Amino acid sequence: MTGIEDPLTxxxxxxxxxxxxxASWLTRIDRHGALAEAGHRRGELEQQLRRAYEEAIELRSWGRLAEQASDQVRAALAAYAQAMRRIGKGTGIKAGRYREDARVAADRAKAALPCWIMPHYRVSESLPPELGLFDLVIVDEASQSTVAALPALLRAKQVLIVGDDRQVTPDAGFRPEARMNELAQRHLSGQVQDYRSVLREExxxxxxxxxxxAGGAIMLKEHFRCVAPIIEYSKAQFYSHQLVPLRLPSASQRLDPPLIDILVEDGVRRGKTNPAEVDCIVEEIGRIVADPAMAGRSIGVTTLLGHEQAAALFAAIERTHGVDTMLAHDIRIGEPSAFQGDERDIMFVSMVADRGSSALSGAAYDQRFNVAASRARDRMILVRSVEPEDLKPADQLRRALIDHFRAPFATDPAVTEAARDRCESGYEREMFDLLVQRGYRVDTQVRVGNSRIDMVVEGADDRRLAIECDGDMWHGADRWPDDMARQRMLERAGWTIWRCFASRFVRDRDAAMADLVATLTARDIYPVAHGQDRPTTRHTEHRRWRPGGSEPIEAPEAEHVPYAHLVPMDAF
Incomplete structure (x- = not known):
């Protein structure tokens, strides 16, 4: 019959x-289940290996201690602990005798303890003067240690020196240059010529x-402390863009915006203090401690000029908010050197300067600014009394810091770009649509260090899952080693990864989505209620402050950036 099609043919x-x-052939060769099982097994084996390393180190350490800890050794350890307690501050009339008691006791117990940890000034008074006493000596924060730490190195067979010469280093203070030259000539003239200059007390x-x-230094580039908009200043100004920020805060940790710039109107520097900036910081801390959402947040306050401003800030904060509040929020106040090796959730940075201030330059100020601007984990608040145009032309440090608060990244992405528009393929857009239709909160192209995660699904209580949408053309077998190395980097930063090849998604979308939803459910990540989507954020908030209150700058409508752009889209 013409015009009628046989349904069977x-x-x-x-x-x-x-x-x-x-389709039958693809089904027959499909090894998704085996691949998923292998990935799960890899994770289990790595966890077991990690635990095995930890247990082996612990058991071997305790085993060695048990082998060596005779009654005499135990008595020596008790005597050492007693002598160290009696030394106290080391200023008593009997301190010398107690130091000798500690050295003698340590000499008897040295073989029993596999690891000794102490500040370098305790080394000579606590340990016997024996060359090569330890297999390895590690000196942390070595950029803050003077040559007074050399006795620790003399007790080492191998040395590991950890430090950063771009952070605060020893300061000779106001000691006359002539006096330092005289001491160097007297004590260092017999040293190797190339080493003389670096053995000086400064x-x-x-x-x-x-x-x-020389030539043996290894730069550790991964940065886990600050969120990217904060560390970008130090990264660009002092580290030639070599740092790789890896911290992406969870929902409860995140403070939006991470940068706050407060201009103190009519702030005037008096000597090395700025009373108006002190009042502003005291008022801002009052707002933080009164906010229940900020309970438990630690606070730091530092200054970019002199210790006098830090002293004024400490007195005002203690007088206004009291010791209990300072303890509850772990409030610390001091010069940048007081924060080296330390950090706080929120950091206030007082610039002190006004329009008449002299320019700051030189390595010492570079180090001071670097430390001050890299101690905040989630929010840095700059309090200043000067506009960039009022600074002297040579004052590049202050100008660069203010400019950072205006535009943290040299090339910001289109900040109003929708999450769906950031998807890089039709496959990603379809996955995004299916998740959003189910009510999940999804962000796309989230940068972590040098890598971007295709999608991040967030749930309650800081739970989140990274989704990698692997296109078969770009993620073939030749790319798997690189993909796995990248995945391990993300896992070290705390991420859990769910992967899906485009071929599987196209062939069996329902099964792929069922697997993803099951993975989300297993991690207690559920769809959010309508209207609870993530609020937009900005990198920086600008405010003006005057005695009696503060108010936002009158400016055009603020640019909002999605969560993904808390980390820049430019390649590091």
């Missing part, structure tokens, strides 16, 4: 037959290490 039966054969142990072990 349709006109395109050859095409259908071909597609069915291809040099650090790290400086000495860079000369003695």
């Amino acid at each position: 349709p006109g395109d039966w050859r095409q259908r037959w071909r597609l069915r054969r291809i 040099k650090s142990l790290y400086d000495l290490g860079t000369v003695v072990f």
Whole structure:
């Protein structure tokens, strides 16, 4: 019969037959289940290996201690602990005798303890003067240690020096240059010529290490403390964009915006203090401690000029808010050197300067600014009394810091770009749509260090899952080693990854989505209620402050950036 198609033998039966054969072949060779099982097994084995390393180190340490800890050794350890308690501040009339008691006791117990931890000034008074006493000596924060730490190195067979010469180093203060030259001439004239300059009292142990072990330095580039908009200043200004920020805060940790710039109107510097900036910071701290959402947030306050401002801030904060509040929020106030090796959730930075201030330049101020601007984990608040145009042309440090608060990243992405528009393929957009239709809160192209995560699904209580949508063309077998290395980096930063190849998604979308939803459910990540989507955020908030209150700057409508852009889209 003409015009009627037999349903058993349709006109395109050859095409259908071909597609069915291809589908059957793909089903037959599909190893998604085996791949998922292998990935799960890899995770289990890595966890077991990690625990095995930890247990082996612990058991071997305790085992060695048990082997060596005879009654005499135990008595020596008790005597050592007693002598160290009696030394106290080391200023008593009997301190010398107690130091000798500690050295004698440590000499008897040295073979029993696999690891000794102490500040370098305790080394000589606590340990016997024996060359090569330890297999390895590690000196942390070596850029703050002077050559007074050399006795620790003399007790080492191998040395690991950890430090950063771009952070605060020893300061000779107001000691006359002539006096320092005289001491160097008297005590260092017999030293190796290349080492003399770095053995001076104003040099650090790290400086000495860079000369003695020239060419042996390894730069640790991964940065876990600050969110990217905060660390970007130091990254660009002092580290030639070599740092790789890896911290992406969870929902409860995140403070939006991470940067707050407060201009104190009519702020005037008086000597090395700025009373108006002190009042502003005291008032801002009052707002923080009164906010229940800020309970438990730690606070730090530092200054970019002199210790006098830090002293004024400490007195005002203690007088206004009291010791209990300072303890509850772990409030610390001091110069940048007081925060080296430390951090706080929120950091206030008082610039002190006004329009008449002299320009700051030189390595010492570079180090001071670097430390001050890299101690905040989630929010940095700059309090200043000067506009950039009022600074002297040579005052590049202050100008660069103010400019950072205006535009943290040299090339910001289109900040109003929708999450769906950031998807890089039709496959990603379809996955995004299916998740959003189910009510999940999804962000796309979230940068973590040098990597971007295709999608991040967030749930309550800081739970989140990273989703990688692997296109078969771009993620073939030749790319798997790189993909796994990248995945391990993300896992070290605390991420859980769910992966899906485009071929699987196209062939069996329902099964892929069921697997994803099951993974989300297993991690207690559920769809959110309508209207609870993530609020938009900005990198920086600008405010003006005057005695009696503060108010926002009158400015055009603020640019809002999605959560993904808390980390810049430019390649580091």
